[in-house]
Structure formats: structure tokens, C-alpha cells
Amino acid sequence: MxxxxxxxxxxxxxxxxxxxxxxxxxxxxxxxxxxxxxxxxxxxxxxxxxxxxxxxxxxxxxxxxxxxxxxxxxxxxxxxxxxxxxxxxxxxxxxxxxxxxxxxxxxxxxxxxxxxxxxxxxxxxxxxxxxxxxxxxxxxxxxxxxxxxxxxxxxxxxxxxxxxxxxxxxxxxxxxxxxxxxxxxxxxxxxxxxxxxxxxxxxxxxxxxxxxxxxxxxAPEFKKPFRILLAFSGLRQALTTNPGYNLRVAECQEAAKVLLTASGNSELEPTLCNVEHAVYEAHMHELKPVLARRAEHYFSENMRVTKGLEAWASGNLEEFGKLISASGLSSIENYECGAEPLIQLYKILLKAPGVYGARFSGAGFRGCCLAFVDAEEAEAAASYVKDEYEKAQPEFAKKLNGGKPVLICEAGDSARVL
Missing domain, CATH: 3.30.230.10 (Ribosomal Protein S5; domain 2)
Structure with missing residues (x-):
């Protein structure tokens, strides 16, 4: 380690x-x-x-x-x-x-x-x-x-x-x-x-x-070793004082309530995990557009997790990466989170050499994006992301204050006492 x-x-x-x-x-x-x-x-x-x-x-x-x-x-x-x-x-x-x-x-x-x-x-x-x-x-x-x-x-x-x-x-x-x-x-x-x-x-x-x-x-031994890129936005505080974390939770609960009521299960706690996928498909048309997008993110993301586990277990980093990128897109389009600098950083990562997939790390209102990358191309990818982000967001790039704009990391272990 x-x-x-x-x-x-x-x-x-x-x-x-x-x-x-x-x-x-x-x-x-x-x-x-x-x-x-x-x-x-x-x-x-x-x-x-x-x-x-x-x-x-x-x-x-x-x-x-x-x-x-x-x-x-x-x-x-x-x-x-x-x-x-x-x-x-x-x-x-x-x-x-x-x-x-x-x-x-x-x-x-x-x-x-x-x-x-x-x-x-x-x-x-x-x-x-x-x-x-x-x-x-x-x-x-x-x-x-x-x-x-x-x-x-x-x-x-x-x-x-x-x-x-x-x-x-x-x-x-x-x-x-x-x-x-x-x-x-x-x-x-x-x-x-x-x-x-x-x-x-x-x-x-x-x-x-x-x-x-x-x-x-x-995972079985991958064909190629991978690294984890952390690309920083320079945004250390959300651009708005109310970025909407709690609001989105409430919207998910409201979507669950509508779906459970429509299916005759209103006595269940209004969380989306209590909604069967078949119920969602049968009653999704009853959701208001905003609630429909939140529910779509939930159900599609659950499916991506299942497929991602299969890809990981088979050592298929290419498929695993595609699912990560799809998750990032759904976070933007369906969950509607992500500040513009983070969205630009996500898009830059998708074009970087050797990158399998990318998404926000966290909610996307501040901080960084993550990517899985071919270990042999990690340095080249980091350099590409640094240069492109400086062009796209020069003011936020300056706020990195000389710190590394992109870190190349490896997988870790669990919390413990030494």
C-alpha cells in the first residue's frame, strides 16, 4: 500500500x-x-x-x-x-x-x-x-x-x-x-x-x-492496470448558498409518494426503493417532469450499478468506464446537479487519452471529477486535462493555487487503527 x-x-x-x-x-x-x-x-x-x-x-x-x-x-x-x-x-x-x-x-x-x-x-x-x-x-x-x-x-x-x-x-x-x-x-x-x-x-x-x-x-487480473484520476475544478464552495441537496432528496420522496399512491401502496415509506420497477414503468406518466427526471435517474442508476458489478467482476474496464460516464450524464440531465465548471471538467475528461469513463466525485457543485484511466496513459491524460481546463475555466484554474490540478491515485483499503 x-x-x-x-x-x-x-x-x-x-x-x-x-x-x-x-x-x-x-x-x-x-x-x-x-x-x-x-x-x-x-x-x-x-x-x-x-x-x-x-x-x-x-x-x-x-x-x-x-x-x-x-x-x-x-x-x-x-x-x-x-x-x-x-x-x-x-x-x-x-x-x-x-x-x-x-x-x-x-x-x-x-x-x-x-x-x-x-x-x-x-x-x-x-x-x-x-x-x-x-x-x-x-x-x-x-x-x-x-x-x-x-x-x-x-x-x-x-x-x-x-x-x-x-x-x-x-x-x-x-x-x-x-x-x-x-x-x-x-x-x-x-x-x-x-x-x-x-x-x-x-x-x-x-x-x-x-x-x-x-x-x-x-476483479480478475485486468488486461491493463488502471489508475484513478482526480481532476480539480478550483470550486471549493458551491456557487450558490442553496445548491439543492435537500431539495433533490425531497423531490425523490415526492416521486415515490406519487408512484406508491398510484399503485395502491401509499402505506409504504415514500422512498424510491419501495417502488417496484414495474410500478415505475406503469405509472411514470403520472409524474410531473421534474419528478420524472429524478425517478429516471434512480432506476437507471440502479441498473448501471448491477451492470457495473458484472463488468468489474469480468475485468471489463471498457464497459465499466462507459457505465461511469453514463452515470455522469444522468447526474447532469436527470438529477440536474453540477456546476458549469464541473460539467466542463467532466466533458474534458471524456476526451482525455486512455480514459475509460468519468463522472463527478460527489454532487458536482464543487470539488473534482474522477476518471478511470489506463495506467500507461495516466500522465498524458492528466496533462491534457490540465491544459484544456485552463483554457475553458482560466479563473477557476488559477484558484488551484499551485496545487496539482490533477492527481493520479490508486485504490485504497478500509479504515483501521494502526
């Missing part, structure tokens, strides 16, 4: 050693990789099928059990120090703010408190905190690679390890969902944390987000 490197591990251990005065040999390190979602975009919150894998970049959290109830955290990327106790009762952010609860000056500390909230809500008994330092792969926050989920998973694993708790990956998927849905009030699904916790090197992770069933699909 190419990540974390020895130098990265040494740096995070030395940071914790300076905080605590303890030897670097006593420092434990959580490795929480970022994820990509080749297929299964925007359907996890509807109980759809998704595929994912991790990459060789992510979050490192060095820590030592505190020996008392205190949590003390620093960040390699952000200023300030986060301090609280594990015996403090945590409330969802909205509730805490209404009650006039004190806020950390360091906003990055919310995920640490959220991890404590999730464990408290799940009746886990925490007797000691941690002293630690967290660090993310340079420049990859806000990139659509699930850095927030990786951070949440890292804090969960550290607190559990410090308290000698035995927790399964599927339990931690639920705990990380509690951080994001319960504590932070987000309406995202479970794709991100599932990929981070369940992936295995060399495998494509499949998950049914309705049943929580999952499996690892190992």
Missing part, C-alpha cells in the same frame, strides 16, 4: 508526541481513506444500490488515550484547539444553539463532538477521552471525496479504541450516519461511511442501502 507513507506516519506521531510529552511509539494512528463512487450516484438516500472504493489518500488521526475524560484535539490544517469531555452530554447542533450552549471557536471540532453524540446515543460507555492531532491529505477537503465522513469515522474509531470497545463496521456505519443526520442535520445517505469502513484493497464494494447487505467484488 502506498498510503500512508512512513514520513506521513512519523509526522502525525511527532505532532501528538509534542502535545503529550509521550514517546512516538505510544501514539496510535487511525487511517480513514477517502472514497470514490464509480456508480450509484445520488441514490443511497433512496435505499438504492451503490458501488464504491477507497483511494490512497485520506485522514490520519494520531492519538493517545487521555487517561481521564478529557478530549483535546488539534488539526494540521486548521487553527485552534478543540477541548471537551466525554462525560458531557452532546445535543444536536440546532438544539444546542437554541439552548445557548457554548460553541467551539474551531468549527472543525463539530465532527469530534458528533462522534461523541453518536456513541452516547447508542449507549456506549466512554470512560476516557483522547489527545490527538488530525491531518488530511493536502488540498483534498471540500473535493467531493467524502472527507467529512472520513473525519467522522476517524473520531469514532479513536474513541472506541481508547475505550476498548468492540464495534463492527456496520455499527459504525450507523454511528457515522448519526453524526451527519442526527447531530449535524444533514440529509445524506450512508454511501460514504459504508465505502470507508467496508472496502478492501483491489475490490469494488457493493451495498444495498435499503437492506444494508454488502459484498466485496474482486
Amino acid at each position: 502506498s498510503w500512508p507513507t512512513d514520513s506521513e506516519l512519523t509526522a502525525i506521531k511527532e505532532a501528538v508526541s509534542k502535545m503529550t510529552g509521550r514517546d512516538t511509539g505510544e501514539v496510535r494512528v487511525v487511517v480513514a481513506p477517502y472514497r470514490i463512487c464509480p456508480l450509484g450516484a445520488h441514490i443511497d438516500h433512496q435505499g438504492g444500490a451503490v458501488s464504491a472504493m477507497t483511494i490512497n489518500k485520506g485522514i490520519l488521526l494520531g492519538f493517545i488515550p487521555s487517561g481521564d475524560t478529557q478530549v483535546q484535539l488539534r488539526s494540521a490544517q486548521f487553527e485552534g484547539e478543540v477541548c471537551f469531555r466525554v462525560d458531557e452530554i452532546q445535543h444536536p447542533i440546532g438544539v444546542a444553539n437554541k439552548n445557548g450552549a457554548s460553541k467551539d471557536k474551531s468549527i472543525w471540532g463539530t465532527y469530534a463532538r458528533g462522534a461523541l453524540y453518536a456513541l452516547q446515543t447508542s449507549k456506549k460507555n466512554l470512560k476516557q477521552g483522547i489527545v490527538g492531532c488530525i491531518s488530511g491529505s493536502d488540498g483534498l477537503d471540500s473535493s467531493g471525496l467524502s472527507s467529512s465522513a472520513a473525519v467522522g469515522v476517524a473520531y469514532l474509531l479513536a474513541l472506541e479504541n481508547a475505550n476498548e470497545l468492540t464495534v463492527s463496521p456496520t455499527e459504525n456505519i450507523e454511528y457515522d450516519r448519526l453524526i451527519e443526520n442526527g447531530y449535524l442535520g444533514l440529509r445524506n445517505g450512508i454511501l460514504d461511511q459504508s465505502a470507508i469502513l467496508l472496502s478492501s484493497f483491489g475490490c469494488l464494494t457493493y451495498m444495498n442501502c435499503k437492506t444494508m447487505d454488502h459484498k466485496l467484488v474482486r
Whole structure:
């Protein structure tokens, strides 16, 4: 495995050693990789099928059990120090703010408190905190690679390890969902944390987000090795303050409600996974145009996931790539997400040498696009994308601030404590 490197591990251990005065040999390190979602975009919150894998970049959290109830955290990327106790009762952010609860000056500390909230809500008994330092792969926050989920998973694993708790990956998927849905009030699904916790090197992770069933699909040896390109847009914040994440979830639910009512199943929860494909085909004409597009994305994306697993299992990268590109197009046309710079970047990637397929990484309102590429042509593809994007979006290209506009990555492994 190419990540974390020895130098990265040494740096995070030395940071914790300076905080605590303890030897670097006593420092434990959580490795929480970022994820990509080749297929299964925007359907996890509807109980759809998704595929994912991790990459060789992510979050490192060095820590030592505190020996008392205190949590003390620093960040390699952000200023300030986060301090609280594990015996403090945590409330969802909205509730805490209404009650006039004190806020950390360091906003990055919310995920640490959220991890404590999730464990408290799940009746886990925490007797000691941690002293630690967290660090993310340079420049990859806000990139659509699930850095927030990786951070949440890292804090969960550290607190559990410090308290000698035995927790399964599927339990931690639920705990990380509690951080994001319960504590932070987000309406995202479970794709991100599932990929981070369940992936295995060399495998494509499949998950049914309705049943929580999952499996690892190992490919036979490919005819040619591949790499994963991450092409950055320079957009670190959405161009609008309300890009519509929650609105699209609501539209999917409304589409499900119409279809279930039309088929005499109105008592079922209005999520699209409860709508049989035959019901969709029989009643799709009853949907308003916007709702019809959302439903079409859901059902077609589910089909692409199934076909993608077959292509991966047979070692057919060409077919796998075509499905990824089709997913990207449906995200634009049917789910109607994606800022213009990201859409242009997606189109540029499709023309790059050696690229099998491309799509947004994340929702497409900021961050980057991903592509699967022939390993031998990865450098040429990266150079092509850099040059073409500078022509198409010179202002956003400048915002990359000297960072690499395109990263060449490899597949990663699951989150773990070293």
C-alpha cells in the first residue's frame, strides 16, 4: 500500500508526541481513506444500490488515550484547539444553539463532538477521552471525496479504541450516519461511511442501502492496470448558498409518494426503493417532469450499478468506464446537479487519452471529477486535462493555487487503527 507513507506516519506521531510529552511509539494512528463512487450516484438516500472504493489518500488521526475524560484535539490544517469531555452530554447542533450552549471557536471540532453524540446515543460507555492531532491529505477537503465522513469515522474509531470497545463496521456505519443526520442535520445517505469502513484493497464494494447487505467484488487480473484520476475544478464552495441537496432528496420522496399512491401502496415509506420497477414503468406518466427526471435517474442508476458489478467482476474496464460516464450524464440531465465548471471538467475528461469513463466525485457543485484511466496513459491524460481546463475555466484554474490540478491515485483499503 502506498498510503500512508512512513514520513506521513512519523509526522502525525511527532505532532501528538509534542502535545503529550509521550514517546512516538505510544501514539496510535487511525487511517480513514477517502472514497470514490464509480456508480450509484445520488441514490443511497433512496435505499438504492451503490458501488464504491477507497483511494490512497485520506485522514490520519494520531492519538493517545487521555487517561481521564478529557478530549483535546488539534488539526494540521486548521487553527485552534478543540477541548471537551466525554462525560458531557452532546445535543444536536440546532438544539444546542437554541439552548445557548457554548460553541467551539474551531468549527472543525463539530465532527469530534458528533462522534461523541453518536456513541452516547447508542449507549456506549466512554470512560476516557483522547489527545490527538488530525491531518488530511493536502488540498483534498471540500473535493467531493467524502472527507467529512472520513473525519467522522476517524473520531469514532479513536474513541472506541481508547475505550476498548468492540464495534463492527456496520455499527459504525450507523454511528457515522448519526453524526451527519442526527447531530449535524444533514440529509445524506450512508454511501460514504459504508465505502470507508467496508472496502478492501483491489475490490469494488457493493451495498444495498435499503437492506444494508454488502459484498466485496474482486476483479480478475485486468488486461491493463488502471489508475484513478482526480481532476480539480478550483470550486471549493458551491456557487450558490442553496445548491439543492435537500431539495433533490425531497423531490425523490415526492416521486415515490406519487408512484406508491398510484399503485395502491401509499402505506409504504415514500422512498424510491419501495417502488417496484414495474410500478415505475406503469405509472411514470403520472409524474410531473421534474419528478420524472429524478425517478429516471434512480432506476437507471440502479441498473448501471448491477451492470457495473458484472463488468468489474469480468475485468471489463471498457464497459465499466462507459457505465461511469453514463452515470455522469444522468447526474447532469436527470438529477440536474453540477456546476458549469464541473460539467466542463467532466466533458474534458471524456476526451482525455486512455480514459475509460468519468463522472463527478460527489454532487458536482464543487470539488473534482474522477476518471478511470489506463495506467500507461495516466500522465498524458492528466496533462491534457490540465491544459484544456485552463483554457475553458482560466479563473477557476488559477484558484488551484499551485496545487496539482490533477492527481493520479490508486485504490485504497478500509479504515483501521494502526
